[in-house]
Amino acid sequence: MATPKAGIHGWGVYIPIYRLPLSDIAKIWGWHPDQYKGLAVESKAIAGPDEDSLTMGYEAAYNAIKRSKIEPKKISAIFFGTESKPYAVKPSATIIGEALGITPFTMASDLEFACRAASEGMRSLIGMAASGLIDYGLAIGSDTAQANPGDVLEFTAASGAAAFVIGRTSNASAIIEDSVTFVTDTPDFWRRASQPYPLHGEGFTGEPAYFYHIENAVKALLERNGLKPSDFDYAIFHQPNGKFPVKVGQDLGFNMDQMKDGLVTPMIGNTYNASALMGLARVLDKAKPGQKILLAPFGSGAGSDAYLITVTDEVENRKPLAPTVEDYLNRKVLIDYASYAKSRSIIHVIK
Amino acid sequence: MDLSISRFWRKKEIIYKLNGAKCKSCGKVHYPPKNACPYCGSRELELVELPRRGKLISYTTIYAIPEGARHQSPIYYGLIDLGVTKITAELTDIVNANSLKKDMEVEATLRKTQEDRDAGLIYYVLKFRPVLVQK
Amino acid sequence: MVVYVEGVGMTKIDRHYDYSLKDLAANAAFAAIEQAGGVDGIDYLVFSSSLSSLQDNQLDTASYLATSLGLRGIKALNVEAGEASGLAAISVAKSLLESHQADKVLVIGAEKLNEFVSSKVYKQLQMLYDGDTKSFYNIGFAGDAAILMRLYMDTYNVDRELMSYWPALMHSNAKENPYAMLNFAIKPDKVAKSQILADPITLLDSYPLGDGAAAIVLSNKDMSSSPLAKISAIESSTGYGSIELSEDPLLFDSLSEAFRRISNIADTSNLDFIEIHDSFTITAMIILETLGLANRGKAAELVSTGYFSPGGKGPLANPSGGLKARGHPLGATGVYQIAESSLQVANKFPGVKANNAKKGLVVSLNGLGSSSYVALVEGV
Numbered sequence: 102m103a104t105p106k107a108g109i110h111g112w113g114v115y116i117p118i119y120r121l122p123l124s125d126i127a128k129i130w131g132w133h134p135d136q137y138k139g140l141a142v143e144s145k146a147i148a149g150p151d152e153d154s155l156t157m158g159y160e161a162a163y164n165a166i167k168r169s170k171i172e173p174k175k176i177s178a179i180f181f182g183t184e185s186k187p188y189a190v191k192p193s194a195t196i197i198g199e200a201l202g203i204t205p206f207t208m209a210s211d212l213e214f215a216c217r218a219a220s221e222g223m224r225s226l227i228g229m230a231a232s233g234l235i236d237y238g239l240a241i242g243s244d245t246a247q248a249n250p251g252d253v254l255e256f257t258a259a260s261g262a263a264a265f266v267i268g269r270t271s272n273a274s275a276i277i278e279d280s281v282t283f284v285t286d287t288p289d290f291w292r293r294a295s296q297p298y299p300l301h302g303e304g305f306t307g308e309p310a311y312f313y314h315i316e317n318a319v320k321a322l323l324e325r326n327g328l329k330p331s332d333f334d335y336a337i338f339h340q341p342n343g344k345f346p347v348k349v350g351q352d353l354g355f356n357m358d359q360m361k362d363g364l365v366t367p368m369i370g371n372t373y374n375a376s377a378l379m380g381l382a383r384v385l386d387k388a389k390p391g392q393k394i395l396l397a398p399f400g401s402g403a404g405s406d407a408y409l410i411t412v413t414d415e416v417e418n419r420k421p422l423a424p425t426v427e428d429y430l431n432r433k434v435l436i437d438y439a440s441y442a443k444s445r446s447i448i449h450v451i452k
Numbered sequence: 453m454d455l456s457i458s459r460f461w462r463k464k465e466i467i468y469k470l471n472g473a474k475c476k477s478c479g480k481v482h483y484p485p486k487n488a489c490p491y492c493g494s495r496e497l498e499l500v501e502l503p504r505r506g507k508l509i510s511y512t513t514i515y516a517i518p519e520g521a522r523h524q525s526p527i528y529y530g531l532i533d534l535g536v537t538k539i540t541a542e543l544t545d546i547v548n549a550n551s552l553k554k555d556m557e558v559e560a561t562l563r564k565t566q567e568d569r570d571a572g573l574i575y576y577v578l579k580f581r582p583v584l585v586q587k
Numbered sequence: 588m589v590v591y592v593e594g595v596g597m598t599k600i601d602r603h604y605d606y607s608l609k610d611l612a613a614n615a616a617f618a619a620i621e622q623a624g625g626v627d628g629i630d631y632l633v634f635s636s637s638l639s640s641l642q643d644n645q646l647d648t649a650s651y652l653a654t655s656l657g658l659r660g661i662k663a664l665n666v667e668a669g670e671a672s673g674l675a676a677i678s679v680a681k682s683l684l685e686s687h688q689a690d691k692v693l694v695i696g697a698e699k700l701n702e703f704v705s706s707k708v709y710k711q712l713q714m715l716y717d718g719d720t721k722s723f724y725n726i727g728f729a730g731d732a733a734i735l736m737r738l739y740m741d742t743y744n745v746d747r748e749l750m751s752y753w754p755a756l757m758h759s760n761a762k763e764n765p766y767a768m769l770n771f772a773i774k775p776d777k778v779a780k781s782q783i784l785a786d787p788i789t790l791l792d793s794y795p796l797g798d799g800a801a802a803i804v805l806s807n808k809d810m811s812s813s814p815l816a817k818i819s820a821i822e823s824s825t826g827y828g829s830i831e832l833s834e835d836p837l838l839f840d841s842l843s844e845a846f847r848r849i850s851n852i853a854d855t856s857n858l859d860f861i862e863i864h865d866s867f868t869i870t871a872m873i874i875l876e877t878l879g880l881a882n883r884g885k886a887a888e889l890v891s892t893g894y895f896s897p898g899g900k901g902p903l904a905n906p907s908g909g910l911k912a913r914g915h916p917l918g919a920t921g922v923y924q925i926a927e928s929s930l931q932v933a934n935k936f937p938g939v940k941a942n943n944a945k946k947g948l949v950v951s952l953n954g955l956g957s958s959s960y961v962a963l964v965e966g967v
Contacts (some may be wrong), residue, residue: 118545156561444523482832483720484719486719490832511735512730512732512733512734512786513736514726514785516705516785518726519704519710520710529730529733531724538719539831
């Protein structure tokens with residue numbers, strides 16, 4: 102049976118303007134000043150006081166639809182992947198859909214699988230588009246990325262969003278040739294219901310979780326397509342920090358030239374559901390027709406997807422239609438821990 | 453719950469999408485749509501989506517903050533020329549009050565405006581921010 | 588048709604934590620009734636208030652108030668027109684007299700802006716502006732006026748310091764008014780340095796949050812005995828009430844129309860004084876220019892020259908101290924203005940007096956002119 106294929110028609114991101122230097126976190130919580138240096142991140146993007154995963158996802162999706170050159174009404178499925186939902190019950194996907202002029206004949210739901218929920222949405226859309234169930238669908242990954250204040254996770258937990266319009270292969274900017282998912286029950290990182298922040302198993306998030314799942318997904322993809330790392334122009338991995346994606350890439354046989362353009366976390370921190378997907382957006386901002394991309398998002402709990410993507414001629418027409426990742430990276434203003442604490446509701450107030 | 457659920461819900465077409473009304477009689481555009489043209493009284497109106505970019509005509513930084521908005525203080529608020537019509541809207545992503553300038557280019561983006569305390573609804577509206585990419 | 592002011596009553600505007608809305612209303616009403624010669628013949632109560640039904644959780648306040656004042660059995664109704672409520676109530680009372688629905692009307696305006704904490708009141712005051720757009724934002728009570736003030740200063744190249752002469756004049760006048768909330772003088776240079784509420788509007792550009800009540804007894808000619816004053820005309824108009832809708836926001840279209848209407852039915856020249864709705868410095872400037880009392884863009888300069896000051900060449904502006912310094916308990920303000928103006932033309936005002944005043948113009952409006960009311964008060 103032929104592998105179902107789908108196309109990426111539009112891509113878009115959103116990064117909030119505010120950046121918190123990690124040195125501020127170290128100072129406030131009494132970490133050694135060099136504590137975070139190994140993470141290879143210097144500052145993280147922080148959503149403003151009037152932002153949440155929904156507003157960020159809206160703008161990323163707005164940009165993706167611009168690049169797709171399709172009418173919003175032609176989108177008939179929205180998957181919103183996040184672990185920082187504004188509502189525990191009430192879909193963010195319907196609000197985004199309404200605001201973008203997509204609804205009402207639309208499948209819409211919020212997905213949860215730690216940092217890979219949006220990727221699950223993408224895989225679903227591939228099947229839905231390839232089968233003809235839908236013409237176009239929207240996958241959004243967006244997070245304000247909570248972390249328990251004072252926890253080491255706080256150094257990297259950042260805010261951002263990425264979105265993709267996925268449809269049939271014709272006239273797409275890139276073709277998703279194949280994809281693989283690999284999941285197991287691995288309790289590396291979790292957040293209980295009604296708790297504001299996630300907890301994690303520190304080093305346990307590494308080998309048994311991040312590395313094990315990504316490596317298995319990627320190897321399976323390479324094997325069944327008869328490809329080797331050198332066949333790719335770009336390789337993008339989930340980026341909980343600046344170090345893990347480089348290590349997993351090197352372990353798999355990729356080099357820095359293939360990985361550097363897809364690395365966004367070193368500039369803005371880990372945007373959770375947008376982490377690897379923002380890397381893909383940044384690569385599409387630069388990629389040339391015919392180039393091959395490996396994408397491997399990861400989510401705790403745990404699972405990884407591996408995608409084989411080929412860029413088409415159409416990509417050049419789409420690049421200028423919306424702001425690039427670079428445009429958002431360049432728009433920044435430094436804030437201090439107090440501003441971050443206020444805008445992320447870390448300070449308890451009586452409403 | 454303090455805020456009306458249905459009142460906001462009724463307005464979502466207007467507030468999320470910047471839908472104004474164009475008078476078929478005098479041609480003028482206004483926002484948000486009224487039941488008749490405020491300029492000539494004609495009831496022949498058609499919905500039109502307003503441009504999402506405009507220029508600041510005037511602006512203010514508000515420190516006298518109404519209940520429920522302290523965490524967003526100060527509130528930046530502007531009179532914006534969208535070409536076809538003018539609107540007033542909250543401004544966001546303003547790094548400091550001195551960066552506001554007449555004729556500054558701004559664009560619409562969805563943001564939170566009000567929350568009904570801890571357990572009620574969150575209200576989203578279009579606010580305007582300095583343009584990300586100059587055209 | 589002309590109606591007569593038989594008596595007036597006012598409370599000092601203040602933070603009246605110890606008095607309820609009805610207490611303040613009674614205080615003003617009993618004084619007005621006494622001056623009018625007693626309750627005999629009073630057959631209608633028109634009650635004006637903006638926020639009290641919301642704040643006191645009370646509807647049909649006028650009826651409950653009538654009974655509370657010992658006037659059970661008279662006819663009563665509420666009038667609400669935001670900040671213009673007081674003059675709107677008097678306009679309704681005048682119509683009742685003219686149509687012989689009433690012979691003697693007690694008009695009471697009462698409001699308490701210190702009944703809740705300030706952030707809640709700012710939110711309530713946001714209701715003065717067009718709820719279709721504004722109520723989903725967090726712009727408080729001064730946002731629109733601030734945008735207008737900057738627009739005015741930019742358009743006419745007027746500097747901040749020149750704008751500050753108005754508040755200083757208002758404080759200077761209020762200092763002599765025993766009913767005024769802010770009865771102290773300020774120098775113009777203090778205005779820009781005071782706390783910023785909504786840049787460029789400062790605390791001293793804005794009205795204070797005050798509690799107060801004013802009352803007047805109005806009658807038609809047949810019932811009149813020894814009136815203080817007559818109201819020779821009242822007119823009003825609705826308008827855009829919105830900077831964004833208005834093609835020329837630096838004039839209030841509703842006021843322009845109301846003034847045109849009153850000028851058609853009464854002689855509005857040779858005004859000895861005016862009592863205008865200076866909720867903010869900018870509102871005063873635009874009113875002066877809309878009325879043609881100053882050239883466009885020149886009101887601030889004209890104020891600074893002393894033209895509207897006691898002894899100046901122009902009509903004396905707000906001898907009461909205006910909304911700025913006398914105070915602005917929303918629904919009561921228009922009633923204060925008429926009460927003060929009646930005392931002026933009767934030469935009985937206990938503050939800054941306009942010399943031999945025979946005629947004064949009262950201007951009240953809501954927000955940025957969603958409605959405007961004008962009244963001509965003359966001596967008898």
